[in-house]
Amino acid sequence: MDFEDVNARGLVLLGCGKMGSAMLAGWLERGLSAAAVTVIDPAPSAWLRGTGVALNTALPDAPALALIAVKPQMMDAALPALRALTNTLFVTVAAGTPIAAYEAALGDIRLVRAMPNTPAAVGRGITAIVGNAAATAADLDTAETFLAAVGEVVRLDHEDQMDAVTGLSGSGPAYVFHMIEAMAAAGEAQGLAPDLALRLARATVAGAGKLAMTGEDPAQLRVNVTSPGGTTQAGLEVLMPALPDLMAQTVAAAADRSRELRA
Structure with a gap:
């Protein structure tokens, strides 16, 4: 199924907040016709109203795709609107709601559960x-074709991995x-003006992130910028003993909370 198929059969978007809007914008840029889209949203934004999609109208009987x-917390009230859809692929980007909950609410459906993150907005x-x-x-x-409109897509082997994905990405x-924030505050403590420290911290993280996406091993990238006995090594000697365990605890806490929320 591609954009041509969806243009012919239609797409339903249940909820169009920040994530839904980011995805819809990506789809429209890639050739999805606004006339093929029906959005259900109780408080549509001015941007959404200007796209030309159908808003809060009757749904097509058998759209190709329905994105949740x-x-x-709105799921129980919102899902019944989709019960009448037939021969439709359901894709959900809602956090924390397991596949079983959708099957209980919507019956025998084809469903792809997805966990995006906020950089999808850009x-x-x-x-x-x-x-x-x-x-x-x-x-x-x-699902991968449509979700790729807002970034990379990876596939999991089983749903239980979603908790780890939630904790990490x-x-x-x-x-x-x-x-x-912490880097900027540290820069201020060394005598930089707050706006300059923040600008340096933002650009450093953004630039390092772009380098990290080249595919080179992050450990090698770290070595490349670390001169023996230099300033970077001095900083890393403080950071490296503490960061791995702290990050492991951070991701584990978020993943554990994800498991609690779906229990």
Whole structure:
């Protein structure tokens, strides 16, 4: 299934907040027709109203794709609107709601569960996907095609891995943002003006991230910038003994909380 198929049969978007809007914008840029899209959202943004999609109208009987992008606490009230859809691939980007919950609410469906992260809003996200038992290889290919509009896509072997994904890449942007805060504060402590320290910290993390995406081993990238006996080595001698265990605890805490929320 591709954009041409979806243009012919239609797409339903349940919820169009930040994540739903980012995905819709990516799809429209890639050739999805606004006329093929029906959005259900109680408070559509001005941007959404200007796209030309159908808003809060009757749904097509058998759209090719239905994307669920509502907050977990709204799920029980929102899902019944999709019960009448037939021969539709369901894709959910809602955090914390397991596949079984969708099957209980919607019956015998083909479903792909996805976990994107917030850089999807600027087309630089990474999304992990896993299908239910009814989802075919072609369904996973379709989900990957559409989710790639906002960044990279990886496939999981089983749904239980979603908790680890949540702890690492789902929550991970917040860890990086906090690191920027901490780096800027450290720069201030060394005598830099606050705005300059923040600018340096932001650019350093963004630039290092771009280098990391070249595919070279991160350990080698670290070695490349570390001169023996130099300033970077002095800093790493403080950071490296503490960071691995702290990061392991951080990701584990987020993953454990994900497991608690779906229990």
